[in-house]
Amino acid sequence: MRLPVSARMAGRSARLALAMARRQAQPYSMVFVLTNRCNFRCDYCDIPASAGAEMSTAEFRAAIAELADAGMGRAAFGGGEALLRPDAVELIEYAKAQGCFTSLNSNGWKTERFLDRLAGCLDMLVVSLDGPDDVHDVVRRRRGSYDRVIRVIQAARRRGIAVATISVIGPWNEQRVEEILELAKTHGFWSYFQPAYLDCFAHDAGLHPGIDPAMLVRLADRLTDAIARAPVGSSPGFFDRLRSAPHFSDCSRCTAGKYFATVMPDGLVVPCHLTMEQGSYLNGREVGFVRAFLEMSRPSGPGCAISPYNESDLIFSLDARAVIAAVRRAMSSLRPAPHGVTRDAVRSSATTSASSTALRGTARSV
Numbered sequence: 001m002r003l004p005v006s007a008r009m010a011g012r013s014a015r016l017a018l019a020m021a022r023r024q025a026q027p028y029s030m031v032f033v034l035t036n037r038c039n040f041r042c043d044y045c046d047i048p049a050s051a052g053a054e055m056s057t058a059e060f061r062a063a064i065a066e067l068a069d070a071g072m073g074r075a076a077f078g079g080g081e082a083l084l085r086p087d088a089v090e091l092i093e094y095a096k097a098q099g100c101f102t103s104l105n106s107n108g109w110k111t112e113r114f115l116d117r118l119a120g121c122l123d124m125l126v127v128s129l130d131g132p133d134d135v136h137d138v139v140r141r142r143r144g145s146y147d148r149v150i151r152v153i154q155a156a157r158r159r160g161i162a163v164a165t166i167s168v169i170g171p172w173n174e175q176r177v178e179e180i181l182e183l184a185k186t187h188g189f190w191s192y193f194q195p196a197y198l199d200c201f202a203h204d205a206g207l208h209p210g211i212d213p214a215m216l217v218r219l220a221d222r223l224t225d226a227i228a229r230a231p232v233g234s235s236p237g238f239f240d241r242l243r244s245a246p247h248f249s250d251c252s253r254c255t256a257g258k259y260f261a262t263v264m265p266d267g268l269v270v271p272c273h274l275t276m277e278q279g280s281y282l283n284g285r286e287v288g289f290v291r292a293f294l295e296m297s298r299p300s301g302p303g304c305a306i307s308p309y310n311e312s313d314l315i316f317s318l319d320a321r322a323v324i325a326a327v328r329r330a331m332s333s334l335r336p337a338p339h340g341v342t343r344d345a346v347r348s349s350a351t352t353s354a355s356s357t358a359l360r361g362t363a364r365s366v
């Protein structure tokens with residue numbers, strides 16, 4: 001017999017809580033990178049250069065089913081541009097049918113045509129937004145991409161899908177943060193900010209050379225100042241980490257690989273994309289996705305400035321400010337209640353299980 005979504009989520013939250021109490025790993029929040037292919041060639045991103053083998057639809061479905069059986073409560077889909085795969089929406093529908101909170105990262109170019117279907121299975125759409133049109137279209141090297149992003153945000157909100165944006169910050173848009181926050185207020189989305197990295201898969205390469213620690217301190221100060229009057233997604237713990245650049249935190253203590261992780265297009269299971277070249281990680285297609293998760297080696301390094309990863313790590317580490325911020329997001333009018341769950345039920349679960357509600361309110365990006 002298949003349990004209703006809310007019962008399955010409650011069971012998964014309880015399983016997570018037990019694992020956390022025992023300090024055991026538990027695959028709760030998983031990112032599925034469906035492809036590294038992309039229809040854009042953004043200035044700061046080298047992901048498309050790594051495009052290669054991809055699992056079939058059946059293999060991705062098997063991965064989702066296995067991890068959902070093992071307690072996965074959150075399934076995030078990204079790329080590259082995930083919607084380049086014709087089965088992307090089908091896989092999101094499948095994860096939703098397994099009772100997971102679902103999110104999708106997209107550059108927004110092809111997204112609008114899928115929204116009617118996504119409205120039935122997607123809890124949060126995460127789109128890239130690098131500034132007003134004169135910045136966004138230049139960084140993204142695609143005229144008209146800003147207009148499409150705004151259009152897709154409006155169309156998603158009309159359909160009741162929560163929206164978050166990720167803005168990758170560098171010298172090209174550092175001065176435009178407040179304009180992005182104005183857009184967030186106008187259109188009703190959560191805004192996340194993170195500095196550009198030099199190499200998307202190599203932590204050691206460090207940040208984009210145009211970024212210095214002073215810029216990150218300024219960014220942290222401005223976002224801290226804006227929290228009270230604009231929908232800033234990140235919580236204060238992330239800003240504290242930004243202020244400690246370039247040693248943001250400690251990868252060996254990060255909960256990536258413990259409570260959240262990433263399934264790469266070919267089935268490799270890694271803590272996060274920045275550390276994927278560090279270890280000899282297992283491929284879920286060969287050994288099973290749960291085993292590949294549980295046997296993952298611990299990453300090392302000075303932490304990172306990827307905002308949704310940090311938010312997940314802070315929540316799983318039970319940082320009080322991150323948990324409160326996540327509850328705030330979950331309760332906000334910008335965030336509809338999960339499918340099949342009334343807003344009252346969300347409120348009640350927030351009071352009885354703040355951390356599990358918090359986890360469902362987190363956005364993430366690849």
Ligand code: SF4
Nearest residue numbers: 251254272303304309
């Ligand atoms: S701190 Fe960042 S780079 Fe390090 S393991 Fe965690 S998510 Fe990965």
